[in-house]
Amino acid sequence: NAGVMQNPRHLVRRRGQEARLRCSPMKGHSHVYWYRQLPEEGLKFMVYLQKENIIDESGMPKERFSAEFPKEGPSILRIQQVVRGDSAAYFCASSPRQGSTGELFFGEGSRLTVL
Amino acid sequence: TQLLEQSPQFLSIQEGENLTVYCNSSSVFSSLQWYRQEPGEGPVLLVTVVTGGEVKKLKRLTFQFGDARKDSSLHITAAQPGDTGLYLCAGAQGAGKLIFGQGTTLQVKP
Numbered sequence: 001n002a003g004v005m006q007n008p009r010h011l012v013r014r015r016g017q018e019a020r021l022r023c024s025p026m027k028g029h030s031h032v033y034w035y036r037q038l039p040e041e042g043l044k045f046m047v048y049l050q051k052e053n054i055i056d057e058s059g060m061p062k063e064r065f066s067a068e069f070p071k072e073g074p075s076i077l078r079i080q081q082v083v084r085g086d087s088a089a090y091f092c093a094s095s096p097r098q099g100s101t102g103e104l105f106f107g108e109g110s111r112l113t114v115l
Numbered sequence: 116t117q118l119l120e121q122s123p124q125f126l127s128i129q130e131g132e133n134l135t136v137y138c139n140s141s142s143v144f145s146s147l148q149w150y151r152q153e154p155g156e157g158p159v160l161l162v163t164v165v166t167g168g169e170v171k172k173l174k175r176l177t178f179q180f181g182d183a184r185k186d187s188s189l190h191i192t193a194a195q196p197g198d199t200g201l202y203l204c205a206g207a208q209g210a211g212k213l214i215f216g217q218g219t220t221l222q223v224k225p
Binding site: 004031033035041042043044045048056058059091093095103104105106107108109 | 158
């Protein structure tokens with residue numbers, strides 16, 4: 001039973017380029033969440049998506065960041081015109097349903113380095 | 116804004132010692148989870164506590180949720196080098212939206 005799959009595991013971009021991070025949730029899970037972990041900091045919520053819908057994007061920066069979870073295919077976190085401060089580990093998590101206990105299953109993360 | 120504060124931030128102990136990690140907040144959470152994260156990997160769920168005063172045990176790990184559901188503790192008995200890692204507490208703020216503590220980095224020396 002495959003877990004949450006993220007790719008790429010490592011991504012290097014120069015300032016001004018675009019970064020695309022992909023996430024395939026666990027089989028049977030229809031809820032996807034993106035978290036960001038900056039160096040020496042804890043994980044911070046970015047966005048919560050269900051198929052074709054953004055449910056909560058209160059943690060997303062207002063500019064340059066976008067996320068989608070299409071009907072077919074993985075969820076995509078897109079960062080346009082990257083800056084050095086975007087360097088971080090980006091984690092995707094999934095859950096089978098919306099529940100009050102909030103248990104999430106995390107992928108291994110995508111580590112973005114902006115030169 | 117809800118915050119979770121973990122203490123201590125760093126802990127280095129010898130194999131066989133006991134330790135406790137604390138997770139405190141001024142806010143009430145509907146549930147609280149503990150995760151463990153290895154370097155270069157994602158957090159792995161250890162336990163979820165839901166009821167105030169709840170105690171859960173996972174082998175040598177004991178998790179407790181405060182009566183008021185604002186704080187939690189993780190106690191490890193007879194720590195082993197394999198327990199080394201980053202321990203994170205997280206409070207549920209809504210569907211899938213977790214507030215994470217800063218984490219406690221534990222090093223157990225053989």
